[in-house]
Amino acid sequence: MATYERALITGASSGLALWFAKRGTTVYAAARRADQLESLKALAPEKIIPFVLDVADADAAHDAVKQLDETCGGLDLVVANAGVGDEMKAEQLEWKRVRKVLDVNVMGATATLVGALPGMVKRKKGHLVGISSLAAFLALPRFGAYNASKTYLTAWLENLRLDVEQHGVNVTAIHPGFVKSEMTAKNTFSMPFLLETDDAAALMGRAIEGKRSFFSYPWPTAFVVWLATSLPRPLQRFIARRAT
Helix, strand or coil, X not given: CCXXXXXXXXXXXXXXXXXXXCCCCEEEEEECCHHHHHHHHCCCCCCEEEEECCCCCHHHHHHHHHHHHHHCCCCCEEEECCCCCCCCCXXXXXHHHHHHHHHHHHHHHHHHHHHHHHHHHHHCCEEEEEECCHHHHCCCCCCHHHHHHHHHHHHHHHHHHHHHHHHCEEEEEEEECCECCHXXXXXXXXXXXXXXXXXXXXXHHHHXXXXXXXXXXXXXXXXXXXXXXXXXXXXXXXXXXXXC
């Protein structure tokens, strides 16, 4: 028997939607591109339902998620997985590019989870998951918008957990390191301990099913990040400049 009966997963071109579908969950797989969703549905046609959604339009995303929860019989699991990154040097920094990162990673992720929240609170059950990043704990040159957006998501999930746990709703914050994806494919720098998409999906899926409140992976990268954040700030900045 599936741990979750019905789930909504944004950014569903990744392996997490398929991981849950193969375990019997009916997955509303959300992404902007219908063609990608149809390709994903073909891998588990009885369990994956394409759900075209652009979380960059936060108001529309919120309303769509809320309506889905009300009409599908209730979502047991919602994963805010959609995210974008943009590497910007100081001379390239412009508001349009910064806002795109914030629209998706901050407003879009928040709107997705808030859209499902009233129904879960009313039913006294449910699970909200935000895919943050190990970058949430670091300051790095050229990645200020992305790292800050993930810092926000981590902090918001931690606060949300305190508000909803009394209503029987679980909250999980997941912090991946480097995972093969469209976003990391653009990176021009070294990505240590880079994980295959399916391996990352399995790690996240098990953490979600285990109701982990906080999960970081892979452990070597998580350990290095923890070690770096324990250093004095000036030394952190020195290492960040050298590393990038």
